[in-house]
Structure formats: C-alpha cells, structure tokens
Amino acid sequence: METRRNFLQKLAASAIVLPMAPVTESWAADAISHEPYDGPVLRVAMMGLGSYANRVADAMKSCVKAKIVGVVSGTPEKITDWQDRFGIPGKNCYTYENFDSLKSNPDIDAVYITTPNSLHRPYAVRVAAAGKHVISEKPMAVNAADGQLMIDACKKAGVKLLVGYRLHFEARTLEVVRMRQAGEFGKIRFFQGLSGFRIGDPTQWRLNKQLAGGGSMMDIGVYSINGARYMLGEDPIWVTAQETKTDPVKFKAGIDETIQFQLGFPSGAVASCLSTYNMNNLDRFFLTGEKGFAEMVPSTGYGPLKGKTHKGELTSPHITHQTQQMEQFAGILLEGKSAPIPVDGEEGLKDLKIIDAIYEAVKTGEKVMLKL
CATH class of the missing domain: 3.30.360.10 (Dihydrodipicolinate Reductase; domain 2)
Known part of the structure; x- marks a missing residue:
C-alpha cells in the first residue's frame, strides 16, 4: 500500500509542471503545502455501494484531507462489509428510507452519490435538505431540468454541489489546458x-x-x-x-x-x-x-493517461484520479478553494x-x- 509520505511526494511532483498557469495555481498550491497536514478533513458518506463507489473509497485510503465515515445503501450485506473495511460506526450507516436523518449527524460533511443516474436528482435534493454538501457522480442528472432542481435545492439549503469530474484535476490534462491558455497551439x-x-x-x-x-x-x-x-x-x-x-x-x-x-x-x-x-x-x-496540436490516448480512462503535443510527450506523474479529486474536493468544500476547471x-x-x-x-x- 502506498504510504502517506510517498503519496505526498507524488502529489507535489505532479503539481510542479503546472505552476505558471492561472488555471492551475490554486490546485497546485493546495497540493504541495500540507506536510504534515493538520487541517480540516472532509468526512464523506458514500451513497450507492457499487463498483465505482468502491473505487472511490479505495482511492481515498491515500487521502489526507478526506475520509470515508458513512454509507447509504439498500443492501444490509454491503453496509456490513463497508463497516468492516473502513471502520464505519453503526450510527453513520443509513438506508434510502432513513438517510434524511443525516441532518442530526454532525460527523458527516458530505454525501457522494454514485447511484444510477435517474436517482441523482431526488437523492441530492434530500441530502441538501439534510444540510450536507452534495457530490454527484457524472452525469449530474438525466436532463437539464433535473440538474437545475439540484442546483436550486443546494442553494436553498446553503450547501455546495460538486460533480465527479476527476479529469479536471489530472496533471496531463491540465498541461494541455495550460498550453492552450498560453497560446502555444495558436x-x-x-x-x-x-x-x-x-x-x-x-x-x-x-x-x-x-x-x-x-x-x-x-x-x-x-x-x-x-x-x-x-x-x-x-x-x-x-x-x-x-x-x-x-x-x-x-x-x-x-x-x-x-x-x-x-x-x-x-x-x-x-x-x-x-x-x-x-x-x-x-x-x-x-x-x-x-501552431500545434495535442493528442491524448487514453484520454479519459482511470489512468495513467498518455499523450503528446507538437513539443513532445506529456510526462506528468500519474496519481490515482479519485484520490486527487477527493483531496481537491476537500479544499473546495472546507476551505473555499477553487478548482482548476470548474466542478460545480x-x-x-x-x-x-x-x-x-x-x-x-x-x-x-x-x-x-x-x-x-
């Protein structure tokens, strides 16, 4: 398993290639400034314990600013399994029928919704009403009307709404964006x-x-x-x-x-x-x-992504996308940080x-x- 020190060293290395671009300033500074880290930790409950939720949770084992502390599921066996794997207390375990009571639980800051797409909107509205930040996997909803309802519900409740655009923090992707912003492609x-x-x-x-x-x-x-x-x-x-x-x-x-x-x-x-x-x-x-070009193949998989431009190969170190995403989400939700590319x-x-x-x-x- 990757150690905390190794993770922080990799995180710092990936940020070094991007400091000159305005789009990357906030995430780069945030990535390299916490060793040792003693700031706030984003306490997350996962909703919908399928394959992608497991991928996110496993990636978060390497996070220093975010932690899995709760679950929402309709399958008792999955809840028990996650309790054993992540040390989740019974008071932080919910079903789809009772998760509105999150409102009275001060130990959970945000809920990450990884259910089927059509459930994002109704569950996000309920999570917001419970006073918790909402993280929705993409697509945010099944249509724009539902997406607007999610935005409105979060604004009304005074909580933030983020979408799981993991590539908005991926170093090779951001290098292409930096080059484009700098006019290097014309x-x-x-x-x-x-x-x-x-x-x-x-x-x-x-x-x-x-x-x-x-x-x-x-x-x-x-x-x-x-x-x-x-x-x-x-x-x-x-x-x-x-x-x-x-x-x-x-x-x-x-x-x-x-x-x-x-x-x-x-x-x-x-x-x-x-x-x-x-x-x-x-x-x-x-x-x-x-003046030039960029090509990424693969461009969106779980990584490592690969790419080249007219100036040569993209060589930024790979960090697990979901680890990087959740570290940055913590900064956005708890410290008012900005994403290099919007994720709201x-x-x-x-x-x-x-x-x-x-x-x-x-x-x-x-x-x-x-x-x-």
Whole structure:
C-alpha cells in the first residue's frame, strides 16, 4: 500500500509542471503545502455501494484531507462489509428510507452519490435538505431540468454541489489546458473526442432507460462533451447529431447505442465526437491549432493517461484520479478553494443542456442552437 509520505511526494511532483498557469495555481498550491497536514478533513458518506463507489473509497485510503465515515445503501450485506473495511460506526450507516436523518449527524460533511443516474436528482435534493454538501457522480442528472432542481435545492439549503469530474484535476490534462491558455497551439481550429466501449451484461442498469436516462451518451459520451469544452476553453453555440443503432434488442428505445455529434464554438472552432456502447478502443482526444496540436490516448480512462503535443510527450506523474479529486474536493468544500476547471453544479448543468440538445438534434435532424 502506498504510504502517506510517498503519496505526498507524488502529489507535489505532479503539481510542479503546472505552476505558471492561472488555471492551475490554486490546485497546485493546495497540493504541495500540507506536510504534515493538520487541517480540516472532509468526512464523506458514500451513497450507492457499487463498483465505482468502491473505487472511490479505495482511492481515498491515500487521502489526507478526506475520509470515508458513512454509507447509504439498500443492501444490509454491503453496509456490513463497508463497516468492516473502513471502520464505519453503526450510527453513520443509513438506508434510502432513513438517510434524511443525516441532518442530526454532525460527523458527516458530505454525501457522494454514485447511484444510477435517474436517482441523482431526488437523492441530492434530500441530502441538501439534510444540510450536507452534495457530490454527484457524472452525469449530474438525466436532463437539464433535473440538474437545475439540484442546483436550486443546494442553494436553498446553503450547501455546495460538486460533480465527479476527476479529469479536471489530472496533471496531463491540465498541461494541455495550460498550453492552450498560453497560446502555444495558436488559434484552435478543431477538436475530436472519441468515447466508447462494448458494453456487456444487457440486464445492467446502464441499459435501463428509467435508471440511466439514456444510453452511451449518458455514460461515456459525457467525456467528449466536457472534454471539448475544457480543451477548447469555450462553450459551444450549436450542435448537430446522428444516431446509429445496429442492435435494437440490446439497445432498446431510449437507449442510444452510437451517436456522432458535432459542436460549433464562438471562435469558429468545431468539434467532431462519437459516443458508443458498441465499439472498443475509443478513448481519444485530439486538439489542433494554427501552431500545434495535442493528442491524448487514453484520454479519459482511470489512468495513467498518455499523450503528446507538437513539443513532445506529456510526462506528468500519474496519481490515482479519485484520490486527487477527493483531496481537491476537500479544499473546495472546507476551505473555499477553487478548482482548476470548474466542478460545480453550473458546470454539470452545461453538459446536461448539451446532452438535451444532442438528443433533440438526433430526433429532428436539425441543427440545435445552444445558450449555456
């Protein structure tokens, strides 16, 4: 197991490559300034104890600023397992029926929601009403209307809403953003995002419209949408999209198999992207401008990510994405720190508005204008 000292040394090393860029100043300073660390610790309850919750929790073993202290689950066996693995007291264990009583528990600061997509909004609203910060896995909700309800609920309750955009803290990604901000690529002309894999078990919740809200676009396609925005440093103003479905048995009505979509930006740059549940080996971002380029392959996996630019290979050290994310979330929620690329509810809402527009473009065959 990685020691605390080794983790801090790696964290510091990854920050060294980014200090000159305004977008990275706050996260870099935060990453290298705590040895030994004796500041506030973010106490997190995980909601929905599936595979990704386990990945986050295991990554948090290396955190010094965040800790798993509670769980919310509908499966008693999972609760018992997590209690044994993470030393969680019984008073911090909840079901979906009784977690509103979090309000009277001062030992939990935030709840990280990793349930199926359609449950993000109703559970986030209840968590906010209980006075706890909300961390939602992406996509933040199944549509923009639900996303706005989450934002409104958190504002009303005076708590913060964050979205699990782990790549917004990833060092190689941030180096490309720094280079773009510094003008090293020149005027950006084009972005390509390819996001996809062949999905397995046809009975899983990701292929259930009521739980997932859609198909590949609501899962893997979000990466290309969000990546286009932070790589180009702009929000799109129009979208066009086309759907291809080769297996209507596995990918039933409302579950998109493959969608190609195009985004137009105020600067004149364009993006061409693909989201699919039926093709492997698709995890690539490519950015080109008048002076240079950047390519990341893989661009969004759990890592290590790999990439190169016209100046050479991207070599920043790899840190487990979820460890880095939760360390930075602690700084945001407890110390008022800023993220290098936004991770708040408004950021999540922009992606949801684009997803809504993509589905509309698929349905109508028309270009859909965006106002984000």
